[in-house]
Amino acid sequence: MRRKTDSGLLFEGSDWDFGTIQRIYDAVEDVALSELKLDVYPNQIEVITAEQMLDAYASTGMPLLYRHWSFGKHFAAHDAVYRKGFMGLAYEIVINSNPCVSYIMEGNTATMQTLVIAHAAFGHNHFFKNNHLFRQWTDADGILDYLAFAKAYVARCEERYGQAAVERLLDAAHALMSHGVHRYPRKKRPDLRSEERRERERHLHQEQTYNDLWKTIPGKRRGQSQKPDADRLRSLLELPQENLLYFLEKTAPRLKPWQREILRLVRHIGQYFYPQRQTKVMNEGCATYCHYAIMTSLHNNGRISDGSFLEFLQSHTNVVRQPEFDDPHYGNINPYALGFAMMRDIERVCRHPTDEDRIWFPDIAGYGDSLAVLRDVWANYRDESFILQFLSPRLMREWRMFHLVDDPEEKTLRVGAIHNDQGYRRVRQSLARHHDMAWLDPDIQVVDVDLAGDRRLELHHNVLHGVLLQKDDVDQVLQHLADLWGYGVVLKEIDPTGAILREHSARARAPFS
Amino acid sequence: MYIIDRRLNAGGKSLPNRQRFLRRAKALVQRAVADKAAARGITDIDSAAEVAIPRNGIGEPRLRRASAGGFRDYVLPGNKKFLEGDTLERPPPGAGRGSEAGEGEGEDDFRFVLTRDEFLELFLDDLDLPNLAKRRVLSDESFGMRRAGYAVTGSPANLALTRTIRNSLARRVAMKRPSAAELNRLEDEIAGLAAGLPETAPEIAELRERLERLNRRTRRIPYIDPIDLRYRRFEPVPRPVTQAVMFCLMDVSGSMTEHMKDLAKRFYMLLYVFLKHRYRRVDIVFVRHTHEAKEVDEETFFNSPETGGTLVSSALLEMKRIVGERYSPSNWNIYAAQASDGDNSASDRGACTALLRDSILPVCQHFAYLEVGADDEGPRIGFAPHATTLWQTYEALAQAGSDIAMRKVNHRSEIYPVFRDLFRRRGPPIAQSAL
Numbered sequence: 001m002r003r004k005t006d007s008g009l010l011f012e013g014s015d016w017d018f019g020t021i022q023r024i025y026d027a028v029e030d031v032a033l034s035e036l037k038l039d040v041y042p043n044q045i046e047v048i049t050a051e052q053m054l055d056a057y058a059s060t061g062m063p064l065l066y067r068h069w070s071f072g073k074h075f076a077a078h079d080a081v082y083r084k085g086f087m088g089l090a091y092e093i094v095i096n097s098n099p100c101v102s103y104i105m106e107g108n109t110a111t112m113q114t115l116v117i118a119h120a121a122f123g124h125n126h127f128f129k130n131n132h133l134f135r136q137w138t139d140a141d142g143i144l145d146y147l148a149f150a151k152a153y154v155a156r157c158e159e160r161y162g163q164a165a166v167e168r169l170l171d172a173a174h175a176l177m178s179h180g181v182h183r184y185p186r187k188k189r190p191d192l193r194s195e196e197r198r199e200r201e202r203h204l205h206q207e208q209t210y211n212d213l214w215k216t217i218p219g220k221r222r223g224q225s226q227k228p229d230a231d232r233l234r235s236l237l238e239l240p241q242e243n244l245l246y247f248l249e250k251t252a253p254r255l256k257p258w259q260r261e262i263l264r265l266v267r268h269i270g271q272y273f274y275p276q277r278q279t280k281v282m283n284e285g286c287a288t289y290c291h292y293a294i295m296t297s298l299h300n301n302g303r304i305s306d307g308s309f310l311e312f313l314q315s316h317t318n319v320v321r322q323p324e325f326d327d328p329h330y331g332n333i334n335p336y337a338l339g340f341a342m343m344r345d346i347e348r349v350c351r352h353p354t355d356e357d358r359i360w361f362p363d364i365a366g367y368g369d370s371l372a373v374l375r376d377v378w379a380n381y382r383d384e385s386f387i388l389q390f391l392s393p394r395l396m397r398e399w400r401m402f403h404l405v406d407d408p409e410e411k412t413l414r415v416g417a418i419h420n421d422q423g424y425r426r427v428r429q430s431l432a433r434h435h436d437m438a439w440l441d442p443d444i445q446v447v448d449v450d451l452a453g454d455r456r457l458e459l460h461h462n463v464l465h466g467v468l469l470q471k472d473d474v475d476q477v478l479q480h481l482a483d484l485w486g487y488g489v490v491l492k493e494i495d496p497t498g499a500i501l502r503e504h505s506a507r508a509r510a511p512f513s
Numbered sequence: 514m515y516i517i518d519r520r521l522n523a524g525g526k527s528l529p530n531r532q533r534f535l536r537r538a539k540a541l542v543q544r545a546v547a548d549k550a551a552a553r554g555i556t557d558i559d560s561a562a563e564v565a566i567p568r569n570g571i572g573e574p575r576l577r578r579a580s581a582g583g584f585r586d587y588v589l590p591g592n593k594k595f596l597e598g599d600t601l602e603r604p605p606p607g608a609g610r611g612s613e614a615g616e617g618e619g620e621d622d623f624r625f626v627l628t629r630d631e632f633l634e635l636f637l638d639d640l641d642l643p644n645l646a647k648r649r650v651l652s653d654e655s656f657g658m659r660r661a662g663y664a665v666t667g668s669p670a671n672l673a674l675t676r677t678i679r680n681s682l683a684r685r686v687a688m689k690r691p692s693a694a695e696l697n698r699l700e701d702e703i704a705g706l707a708a709g710l711p712e713t714a715p716e717i718a719e720l721r722e723r724l725e726r727l728n729r730r731t732r733r734i735p736y737i738d739p740i741d742l743r744y745r746r747f748e749p750v751p752r753p754v755t756q757a758v759m760f761c762l763m764d765v766s767g768s769m770t771e772h773m774k775d776l777a778k779r780f781y782m783l784l785y786v787f788l789k790h791r792y793r794r795v796d797i798v799f800v801r802h803t804h805e806a807k808e809v810d811e812e813t814f815f816n817s818p819e820t821g822g823t824l825v826s827s828a829l830l831e832m833k834r835i836v837g838e839r840y841s842p843s844n845w846n847i848y849a850a851q852a853s854d855g856d857n858s859a860s861d862r863g864a865c866t867a868l869l870r871d872s873i874l875p876v877c878q879h880f881a882y883l884e885v886g887a888d889d890e891g892p893r894i895g896f897a898p899h900a901t902t903l904w905q906t907y908e909a910l911a912q913a914g915s916d917i918a919m920r921k922v923n924h925r926s927e928i929y930p931v932f933r934d935l936f937r938r939r940g941p942p943i944a945q946s947a948l
Contacts, residue, residue: 018518043514048520052526059530071534072527075530174573178576403588404587405584405586406585408582415596422597465583467579
């Protein structure tokens with residue numbers, strides 16, 4: 001169906017109304033679906049004020065969340081900075097839900113609204129719907145309902161058990177939130193039918209391979225059965241376990257059902273955000289690439305004026321700016337900049353490959369249809385694998401990347417690798433590792449419980465590169481952990497050789513019960 | 514695609530969380546507020562304020578890696594001259610590497626802005642007005658709207674839907690308006706018959722006629738008639754307004770230095786802010802006196818110099834006159850604060866006592882006497898504390914059972930503690946609804 005406003009400028013000047021937004025949306029949708037062939041959830045666009053944007057910031061971008069003082073603290077901090085004018089607000093917030101909710105600020109100009117709709121309602125939306133991590137770990141259909149349930153549940157608990165009790169529990173749960181995610185799909189418990197089939201197969205196998213000779217081998221003596229028992233108990237508790245919140249929810253002996261439920265809420269919300277943490281570069285890169293492509297197409301077709309396009313380019317350039325390391329503004333690698341640059345680079349490799357590209361990317365060099373390649377990339381990679389696979393030598397040269405090593409054994413810092421033939425792979429590998437959550441988050445696991453003795457919980461931190469945990473934080477978190485567990489807790493920091501570098505312990509002072 | 518305008522949604526979604534945060538950090542915030550109040554000068558206390566509290570009091574601990582120690586590496590953009598194997602001096606500790614920005618929660622204080630109300634709430638927390646046999650009046654200046662049943666006329670926004678539909682339903686039942694189900698049934702019946710019988714069969718004709726009759730009836734009896742309409746009615750009700758008047762009495766004779774006046778001014782400011790916070794309407798009356806008293810405006814009160822003797826009873830007399838003329842004790846809560854260096858002519862003592870005991874104290878909610886001293890005047894070792902004439906007068910009154918609060922202040926920093934001390938909440942908290 002062709003719309004009657006299918007040509008000519010979408011808007012003039014910077015003012016907009018709801019009709020304008022609808023026109024903009026239709027035009028952007030047209031480009032996104034027909035040219036970029038994006039596959040998106042239905043969109044819902046909500047216009048909000050700056051104050052509401054601050055509200056949304058405070059609750060980690062979610063439209064509704066249970067009540068807790070820490071959100072108030074973040075609100076106060078953002079509010080103070082914003083009022084002083086140190087910080088602008090984001091132009092949009094987008095929520096991984098179905099329908100996909102995008103918040104746009106009322107203060108944006110019409111050009112900015114176009115940019116924001118292209119960026120959030122199509123770029124991010126496509127990524128949410130197609131990336132395998134989001135498909136596997138998040139439930140876009142249910143998240144808003146789940147948040148509403150969580151909010152109501154926490155409110156009911158507050159009413160019933162008192163605000164103080166719930167607040168203390170949430171404090172403890174939040175302290176462990178970073179270690180409350182499943183990184184792998186858990187083993188499914190076998191159902192009865194497959195159990196029966198397995199039993200039949202095993203029986204058949206035994207019959208087929210039956211040999212009288214085995215009977216002559218002496219059996220185990222009775223006294224030896226001690227150790228397997230301990231192993232069995234550990235496996236019953238699913239140890240070792242790196243998901244601390246899950247472990248407590250399932251096995252902490254003294255928690256009440258409502259307390260377990262709240263731990264579960266916090267864990268689920270943490271799990272929901274886990275894919276976002278793993279795909280920051282790709283997610284923002286995808287959205288930035290899409291808005292750039294869409295805006296350029298709109299401009300080429302005469303739907304937005306030259307002035308608007310320049311306004312767009314100005315804010316786009318701000319977003320993808322990457323200061324160099326010696327610049328006072330250098331903060332870190334800008335995920336928008338890196339993602340956008342890499343995706344543009346993939347486009348270049350597909351269309352106009354050099355000899356070098358043919359060696360490094362034989363699969364995609366000269367493939368032609370860069371969008372098909374990008375859609376496949378968006379669907380199947382995360383930051384770490386994306387960088388490891390697609391950061392090209394040319395881009396490393398352009399950005400003049402180098403690898404700096406700070407080894408406490410050496411007196412000085414050392415440049416480990418630079419953008420040359422010997423260095424490309426090492427630079428790329430380190431950069432990928434810096435985007436790998438499994439590498440960034442400390443590896444902490446529950447390894448044992450002294451079930452026969454004082455029920456003390458033992459955790460290990462497998463120390464990487466000799467970087468220990470932040471001492472004062474550990475003590476506080478362990479206190480929370482001990483209170484949840486109800487008994488003592490010990491955390492050993494162990495280096496790869498097995499030596500214990502440091503040991504923290506806590507006793508339950510005010511156990512939850 | 515839907516576009517939803519959320520701008521009209523009630524704001525302040527974060528307000529409950531913010532309140533929880535303030536409650537949690539209350540002790541810290543209160544200390545910060547007191548510091549702030551001391552530093553910023555009493556005059557602009559009545560506004561929003563940025564406060565800073567130590568971070569560790571409101572930390573959210575996480576299991577995270579230490580920001581120092583161990584083997585680390587970075588990938589950085591913008592290489593200019595480095596080659597592989599080059600070595601660089603370590604930056605001095607604390608120089609702050611960019612790459613560690615993620616852990617940049619340093620030792621800084623946590624800064625945020627308190628609104629004026631929040632600031633005052635904390636600033637004046639657990640202070641209360643003493644002797645509150647509150648007097649209230651129904652002043653004629655404030656009206657609120659209150660629901661008051663239903664009316665047959667009104668604006669469309671106030672249409673009471675449930676009530677309207679209920680009326681409409683009752684009328685439709687009473688007038689026997691055919692229901693849609695009834696009409697449908699009849700139509701189905703006709704269709705059923707028409708399939709089996711010729712078009713002209715008498716049964717069909719009869720049914721058709723009945724249907725026609727019912728349709729006519731439906732048209733005549735409307736679904737909703739103007740007679741059904743009901744609107745929510747609102748009625749203005751006067752709201753009780755508590756009002757207070759504050760008398761500032763000050764000795765401006767030559768013996769009062771600028772320093773003493775400054776102390777007095779600070780005290781008055783606090784009292785004003787406090788009353789303003791508790792009452793919707795606060796009047797202030799400035800009475801200054803030498804050997805004679807005069808009601809003046811604020812500017813004159815604090816600034817214009819005056820010379821003469823000191824006769825405290827003149828001020829009390831003036832206050833009594835003003836109360837009699839303008840502030841009837843049955844309508845107003847009356848507060849008085851007197852500041853003086855304590856000088857008074859000895860002959861005036863009897864008059865003061867009589868005035869206070871018989872006419873002023875009985876009508877006052879609270880009478881505070883603040884004796885201001887010179888800056889360097891500390892408690893002198895070896896000397897018996899010297900009591901001034903006025904202090905002796907009032908002390909005698911207080912001992913005789915009159916309700917009069919007295920404090921002595923020498924230095925600016927003592928104002929706030931003295932003020933808190935005077936108005937500390939003693940009894941059970943007074944219901945806020947009384948305000």
